[in-house]
Amino acid sequence: MFDSDLVLSALRALTPILLAALGGALCERAGVFNIGLEGMMLMGCFTAVATSWFTGSPWLGVLAAALAAAAYSLILAVGAVTLKGDAVVLGVAMNLLAVGLTSFLLRTVFGVQGTFDDPDLLGLTEIAGFSPLTWLSWAAVGVAAVLLSRHAWGLRLRGVGEAPDAAATLGVSPTKYKYGAVLVSGVLCGLAGAQLALGNVTLFSENMTAGRGWIAVVAVMLGRALPLGVLLAALLFGLAEAAGFRLQGLGLPQQATDAAPYVVTLIALFLTTARRRRTTGASA
């Protein structure tokens, strides 16, 4: 069952999760707990499909998805940073609103319910075997890793997240950095949505993100909000999902293969916390 098909399938599952999780990681570092990834991604899905359909250009669809999701992320930025609201409540609200809003728009803009699908809807063309957004997501991991660990912006962003008062006394505006992190996470989630709706498949259906945003939230935690850690965690989920399909082929019931990502999460959590406890124990 371990063949090139499995790897390709896992990589296709990886891209949307990775893009969203990177956004979530940036927010985490800036001290904003972002669980609105799912909703932002869904907004991206719809905007990408609608824009590609009306302009005939999937590229404009990707651009519009990034902008729309960034605009949508302002709910979290204004609510959690400026108004000091609870980010968890806001995130849940954003996820619920996105499902309702996109279903409503689907009905008003396209006059259909459930799914919009048309043979004439243009999706993204692959570059060297992968969607351009897949390549972009890997580049984004590198950029985020370098920025966070080597660049002054990254240092300030982390400072804002860990000790906002200390950062403010040094002349760094926590508000500005937090807004920046949330908006960038919006852009990344918009790209994740565009990848899902114009890359993985070429259609929009209600609630099509189907929990990928939540998996991304878990990937942020599992990867400790480190870009490389997030990549590994997201890859783990991609592999678990792709392997799950194939386990069905070997006669495992669907209910059991459905559990694959969660079993993987538990094992990974167990292993990483065990290791961390050892290292903290040694340094103490």
Added chain:
Amino acid sequence: MPRRSRSIQLAALAAGAALAMTGCNAAAKKDDSGGSAAKDAKAFTLVTPDPVGQNEFMKLAVSGVKAAAKAHGGGTPKVYQSSDTASQQQNLKAAVDSAPDVVVTVGFEFADAVAQQAEAHPKQQFLMVDACTTKTYQNVSCGVFREHEGVFLAGAEAGLLSKSGKVGAVDVLDTPQFRRYSDPFAAGAKHVAKKTSTATRFVGGQSPFDDSARAKEQAGSLISKGTDHVMAAAAAGNYGVFEAAKAKGAFAYGVDVNQCPAAPGTVVDNVVKRTDVAVEKGIGHILGGDAGKTVSYGLKEGGITLTGLEDGVASSKCVIARHEDVLKKIGELRDQIVAGKLKVDDPAAA
């Protein structure tokens, strides 16, 4: 473009939202503005769970009510189109308030609401299509479908057309109700070509009805193993299955309505549910004094069919239109099932 496959959602009945209905004590006030011309003209009201619009499934239900009205000398039937759970409840209540001879509902969404209204208004006759209340009521008649018979025929088509000798199905969940869309497909293929190997993948996951990306991957994993004909029974995921089949030059089968236009040249045929037949016959039973029963519709009653076996195949954009020899054999198989010579196993039979 049809809404996500309705029959697939049927088994999600248990999850259907049951909003608190508070209007039970509202007396059924007789509405004189029924619009019926003749004095004893029969009045029928259809309540749909979704806007009718381009929804083929709902359009069929509307034409069923119209046909019934014509057959039984009724006035123009009223159609209340809902758009969400709240308007479904309101429309059903409004329909009951106007007290027509029969209130017709389509879909599992109405199961709980109809049960409540039927209890509060024992004199009002209800006809539920494609679903039924969990308890039986004297005034609620139901029309349900034997989907497995149609799926068996689709499987037979796949068996006859498959070049690789491998056919498969992408199903929503591994439950007996949903297996009606996958097990008979395999049985049908094996019936016409004994050596056919079959496989089924279930979408599963957090939202199995919406996840077209997952359905596409599942179909892709079947096709890369050599499967060249895939039954798509994955609700909204069907479009993902069609994409996977199209990309790799394989073929797919749709459900409920003619899904061939979604991927012309890829979709071979569809297992179609004739809601119009169930509505028209159901109303006939009620007016004939035979209310409170559940009637099942299959190939014999014309409630289940394939696009390929209906008129208008040529313009259906279905691949099967090019295979008249296959259609002839499928027609013979259907006749055998109708005559009771061939029995299709029902995975959902207890």
